[in-house]
Amino acid sequence: MLAEVSTLAHPPRVAAVFRREDLPRGVRPVTLALWRVADPGNVGTLLRAADAFGAGVALSDGCADPTGPKAVRASMGAIFRVPLAGFDEPSGKRVALVAHGGAPLPELAVDSDVVLVLGAEREGLPRQVLDRCAEQVSIPQPGGGESLNVALAGAIALYELCRSRQS
Numbered sequence: 001m002l003a004e005v006s007t008l009a010h011p012p013r014v015a016a017v018f019r020r021e022d023l024p025r026g027v028r029p030v031t032l033a034l035w036r037v038a039d040p041g042n043v044g045t046l047l048r049a050a051d052a053f054g055a056g057v058a059l060s061d062g063c064a065d066p067t068g069p070k071a072v073r074a075s076m077g078a079i080f081r082v083p084l085a086g087f088d089e090p091s092g093k094r095v096a097l098v099a100h101g102g103a104p105l106p107e108l109a110v111d112s113d114v115v116l117v118l119g120a121e122r123e124g125l126p127r128q129v130l131d132r133c134a135e136q137v138s139i140p141q142p143g144g145g146e147s148l149n150v151a152l153a154g155a156i157a158l159y160e161l162c163r164s165r166q167s
Helices: 040-053 069-075 150-166
Strands: 030-034 056-059 084-086 093-097 114-118 135-138
Touching (some): 030 040, 030 150, 114 150
Parallel strands (some): 030 114
């Protein structure tokens, strides 16, 4: 029955109706600021990671709609718990997570609110966004891979921030 109304190839077993204005809004001490992350699966996965680590999510123009079917599905319900904000709303130390060339993420000193800025899958972060960041960090990758998917990188970065704040 749900297959008839779902836009997904593999429809979920439940359906819900919600109003966008009822979703949580605001910022948290740790926020992922997403710059033009266009893949809804990545946006949903980053919402799920933010939920797991108590972070918020801020979205720029050009990001996938976090309330779209694929993003909602990937978020596994996190869309209803994680506060959303506009890209420029969160205050705190802005730190760009870059694929290469930044200081190692574990060396990031976090003694206040932090906004981790992640870029689009192909283009990364443009100069005007990088210039607004206090630091650039990257995830050490001793293996042979060229880079990480943005959702995976964001989840690793949140874990590392959570771990470093607790020690």
